[in-house]
Amino acid sequence: MTNGRMHKPFIPGLGLAAVLLTAALASCSGDEDGVTPQPDAGTTERDSGLPPEDSGTPDAGDAGDDAGTPDAGGDDAGTPDAGEVFPPTTLSGFGLFTGTPAAGGLRPVEGNIPYTLTTPLFSDYSVKTRTLFIPPDTSARYSASEVLDLPVGTIITKTFAFPADLRVPEENVRVIETRVLVRRPGGWEAFPYFWNEAQTEATLANGGRVVRDVRFIGEDGVERRLDYLVPSKNQCLKCHHVQDAQDNQVLVPIGVKARYLNREHDYGGEALNQLQHLANLGRLTGLPPLDSVPRAPNAFNEEEASLEHRARTYLDINCAHCHNPKATSGTTSRLFLNVENTDAFTLGVCKRPGSAGGGVGGEFDIVPGSHSTSILWYRMDTEESGKMMPELGRALRHNQASRLIADWIDAMPPQSCK
Numbered sequence: 486m487t488n489g490r491m492h493k494p495f496i497p498g499l500g501l502a503a504v505l506l507t508a509a510l511a512s513c514s515g516d517e518d519g520v521t522p523q524p525d526a527g528t529t530e531r532d533s534g535l536p537p538e539d540s541g542t543p544d545a546g547d548a549g550d551d552a553g554t555p556d557a558g559g560d561d562a563g564t565p566d567a568g569e570v571f572p573p574t575t576l577s578g579f580g581l582f583t584g585t586p587a588a589g590g591l592r593p594v595e596g597n598i599p600y601t602l603t604t605p606l607f608s609d610y611s612v613k614t615r616t617l618f619i620p621p622d623t624s625a626r627y628s629a630s631e632v633l634d635l636p637v638g639t640i641i642t643k644t645f646a647f648p649a650d651l652r653v654p655e656e657n658v659r660v661i662e663t664r665v666l667v668r669r670p671g672g673w674e675a676f677p678y679f680w681n682e683a684q685t686e687a688t689l690a691n692g693g694r695v696v697r698d699v700r701f702i703g704e705d706g707v708e709r710r711l712d713y714l715v716p717s718k719n720q721c722l723k724c725h726h727v728q729d730a731q732d733n734q735v736l737v738p739i740g741v742k743a744r745y746l747n748r749e750h751d752y753g754g755e756a757l758n759q760l761q762h763l764a765n766l767g768r769l770t771g772l773p774p775l776d777s778v779p780r781a782p783n784a785f786n787e788e789e790a791s792l793e794h795r796a797r798t799y800l801d802i803n804c805a806h807c808h809n810p811k812a813t814s815g816t817t818s819r820l821f822l823n824v825e826n827t828d829a830f831t832l833g834v835c836k837r838p839g840s841a842g843g844g845v846g847g848e849f850d851i852v853p854g855s856h857s858t859s860i861l862w863y864r865m866d867t868e869e870s871g872k873m874m875p876e877l878g879r880a881l882r883h884n885q886a887s888r889l890i891a892d893w894i895d896a897m898p899p900q901s902c903k
């Protein structure tokens with residue numbers, strides 16, 4: 486068992502763990518100088534831009550010299566500089582979790598709130614857990630359609646794991662990576678952390694990783710194998726980027742929108758609506774009555790919404806971060822898969838792809854009534870690199886989704902595209 490030691494704060498002056506504790510005990514955390522992260526000095530980017538290496542060996546951690554040794558995560562956890570440099574070289578340097586996957590699992594500290602989405606991004610069947618930390622005495626602002634407006638100091642994490650058998654997802658779990666988004670005064674920053682083989686610590690891996698030959702048994706009982714890609718820091722931007730009003734490319738979170746958060750979560754025996762929970766904790770302002778909050782359905786639950794709504798939701802959360810009018814890939818392909826788009830042509834109907842290259846299953850992105858001649862379906866169904874969509878973030882076909890999109894296209898009134 487790992488002891489319950491306090492992690493060092495990740496930002497000098499914030500005293501994250503201490504602030505959390507204080508907040509939990511009473512509410513007088515108006516101490517310190519509040520959330521005043523240091524400027525960008527000290528960013529460790531020595532390996533950013535390098536192509537991902539083949540690794541997955543215990544000592545693969547590039548930034549953490551000894552992170553792979555069994556006692557990393559012991560008393561002197563945190564490399565000597567954890568808490569002094571930003572970003573911390575190890576995940577534990579953020580002070581957001583206690584425990585380790587090796588010893589009973591990662592447990593979010595008080596104030597680091599776990600959440601789930603109604604429909605998540607598919608990432609090769611990996612099991613993901615997410616947490617949201619909003620500093621005490623600050624709060625997010627509700628938006629009906631956009632990402633919640635999150636205050637400086639917010640940290641969001643997403644951890645990716647593969648159970649040996651998805652039918653028993655709690656057993657024999659290998660945690661691979663934890664991705665972190667931090668809201669700083671200058672905007673959002675993204676960091677990849679890669680878990681060591683001993684499952685005791687995750688180390689900053691700006692260059693990304695390829696984990697060869699990950700194997701697991703799917704829910705259908707079929708064994709699957711893949712080379713799993715941990716994206717590099719630069720690759721985070723491919724999906725987490727939009728153009729702001731001044732045409733600057735800025736990094737943004739994607740999934741923390743009211744419609745995806747509008748569901749219940751089990752907070753240790755008590756199931757509560759996630760948005761209501763945030764509001765109850767004082768971490769969310771402006772939440773209207775829940776029955777007027779929009780909701781994206783679970784794309785695979787027929788009882789929740791129409792086929793159209795479910796298919797559009799799947800495309801929205803899996804594709805629209807690239808295929809929208811404010812993202813580079815969206816603007817080059819002119820294919821807009823965001824749920825707000827009501828224009829059939831830019832949704833792909835009878836649209837010839839902008840990019841050349843044959844062998845993608847047809848001539849048009851969507852041929853209403855015919856999924857098998859629709860490029861959009863073909864590129865979701867294929868596992869061929871260079872053709873498959875999303876172009877980043879998956880190696881395997883999402884069978885259920887391929888069926889969903891096929892059904893959606895087949896249900897459209899037939900039309901022969903010219």
Ligand code: HEC
Pocket residue numbers: 602604605606607615641642643664665666675676677715716717718720721722723724725737738739740741802803806875877878
């Ligand atoms: C292939 C596209 C893609 C890439 C590459 C990607 N992300 Fe994301 N990320 C998403 C999507 C879509 C969501 C929201 C859906 C979800 O959480 O399942 C998301 C969610 C997150 C979240 C939860 C908060 C949020 O935005 O909703 C974090 C944290 C995160 N990503 C960090 C990263 C980091 C760090 C990297 C780079 C190491 C990265 N992501 C690379 C697509 C991507």
Ligand code: HEC
Pocket residue numbers: 723724800803804805806807808814817818819820833836837838839840850860861864865871874875876877
């Ligand atoms: C990481 C960014 C990214 C994500 C995520 C992504 N795409 Fe793409 N997509 C691109 C880029 C870039 C192009 C243009 C180059 C090409 O055709 O390969 C493209 C092109 C396409 C095209 C051809 C469109 C045209 O008219 O030119 C289709 C169809 C497509 N994507 C479907 C999807 C679907 C469906 C998803 C989600 C399941 C998805 N994409 C997710 C980046 C992305």
